[in-house]
Amino acid sequence: MMHTLTPTADPATDVDDVARLLTPDGERIADHDLDPWVDDIDAEALRGLYRDMTLVRRIDTEGIALQRQGQLGLWAPCRGQEATQVGTARAFRADDFVFPSYREIGVNFVRGAVASDFVLAWRGEAHSTFNPYDINTATPQIIIGAQVLHAVGYAMGITLDGTDQVAAAYFGDGATSQGDVNEAMVFASSFRAPVVFLCTNNQWAISEPVTVQAKFPIAGRAPGFGIPSLRVDGNDVLACLAAMRWATDHARRGNGPAFIEAVTYRMGPHTTSDDPTRYRDKDEVERWRRRDPLARVEALLRGQSEFSEEFERDVAAEADRWGADVRSACLSARTKEPIEVFDHVYDEPHVGLESQRAQFAAYLEGFTSAELSTGSDAAVGGTTR
């Protein structure tokens, strides 16, 4: 059967053509497909999601502040995307394996990252912090789209091992233009890999609007690879949770990959080095501010008289503790010794590198430790120890 899809004008930007359970005003609406996946989510569970999102926002805010104060080299804010990250990540089992990109602060939080994990890489102390096997989450990927193939390969390994785990890949709208992401969908489909794709369509790839990447809804691409997909309101934590529960269930049952496009918005800059006022207008940002993912959960809970002052106070206190812990982890970071730049290049001794290490060690012998620490300060501008 020939089936022709005819795209209409810029459907990629129709941000209301999405599955949704919670309106921007906080009204719980029905969705035949999504409702069954969240029928266990009562007020208590909803407060849990609100708490997670609040803590993530607090960590994000602290990260920006630390960067502005010269304590971090860079920060990639996730403000506005908390529902996408927390909602979807809450659908995984602990033994599922997640491959995030660099902006998935909320995903790493849900997976079990600790305070130092959020800052040490951006401070330039290490390329990674947590051991991926401790929280079944890969080191956040910086190369756009590369990790999507890793998730598919990992999922092929799950099939080989015969377990019922699922692998997950997080990537943005910009990444969907990469060959790696398209190849990942081919491999996932061909090998019926238990992998879920989560595309965070936050409307912007640095300065490029999503319409540069896609003239058709991104979720619409997956069926062309033989992969079922959903397009959800990425600022609706309930819809995100429901969608990912559907996707992981699909993959876990041996039905192969599933794809979710979460339509959301990057409220902040691409990173702290970016200036979004050069390429997008205030009105657009303001429109999205009215779709805030936290505010709508709060409105729903308040409407049900389930948002007490005590709860609000407890969450605020917990958020402040996270902020303080993140700050403390950042300020107390120990920079490694110069000779440690050679560590872990190889797993087994490499004579060429061992020789270079020995030469550099001999060179370092000529310095006092005070001279060395002054010299190594150049790594992160303004940092002092």
Place this chain on the structure above:
Amino acid sequence: MTQLTMAKSINEGLRRAMADDPKVLVMGEDIGKLGGVFRVTDGLLDQFGAQRVIDTPLAEAGIMGTAVGLAFRGFRPVVEIQFDGFVYPAFDQIVCQVAKLHYRTRGNVKMPITIRIPWAGGVGAAEHHSESPEAYFVHTSGLRVVAVSNPQDAYVMLRQAIASNDPVVYFEPKRLYHQKGEVDLDVDLADAPPMGLARIAREGTDVTLLTYGAQVSTAMDAAIAAEDDGVSIEVIDLRSISPVDYRTVAASVRKTGRVVVTHEAAREAGVGAELVASVTEQCFDYLEAPPVRVTGHDIPYPPAKLEKHHLPDLDRILDAVDRVLDRPNSLTGVEV
């Protein structure tokens, strides 16, 4: 001991590695029913099944990226890139992921991936089927790079590459695939020379000739021809080009005082450039003449009918030997 072609010895290496370790997988284009375009994976599908002998979609980045994911989960993928000139779509995954993940994760995530690349020219092939891209990988820290020159090394070094916890780029010269040699498949791998060690293929006293891969045969021919002329050439088969076994190389150069390097790859910033620089740094006081490189020209690989003018042959090597011995040669009296 048994007589095997290099293709068959690699095949046996894969078979035995897969039999010994259920985590070893092979993946690539046409490697299943067809047995690979060079039949190197012949019979593996029947023996180990489609889950471990994976015919992949035609996407080299996809092959490499999924191999990374499999390694994340504890597998030891052996990836076949169908031809040397097809590796470039996988380059990003190799350089940014395969080579760096161990460093990035401070040793928590191992990348025991073997990347097999049918390699180099001299087989009358179409464009993109005769290339020598090894310098790109040698320049990339985090990778080990080896090039085999005979069926015995092909077998042993493949087993060692697969057993290594580091990623290894394994170059197998296409023009040697059907050349036979004595192979001991029951060699004790623990006792065999590690793949990082060079091999003195022929002892000599006047000139050290450094090379690797199929060019070892040409170098041996040159050494035999030079002997008739009263020149004693020591041929070193480097085997590993990252790291290079400079202990063996330097010992030879200190003995001979003269160095010629030959490879098929282009000269500019090639492996020969690094060899000459390092030998000069380490052995300057022993050198009797400037080292000379005999390489492919700095051109895209030429059409098949012209490749013999590109590949460094016996006569070009002997001409370089004359240069380092300060004997009359093609450049005598020529401004270069």
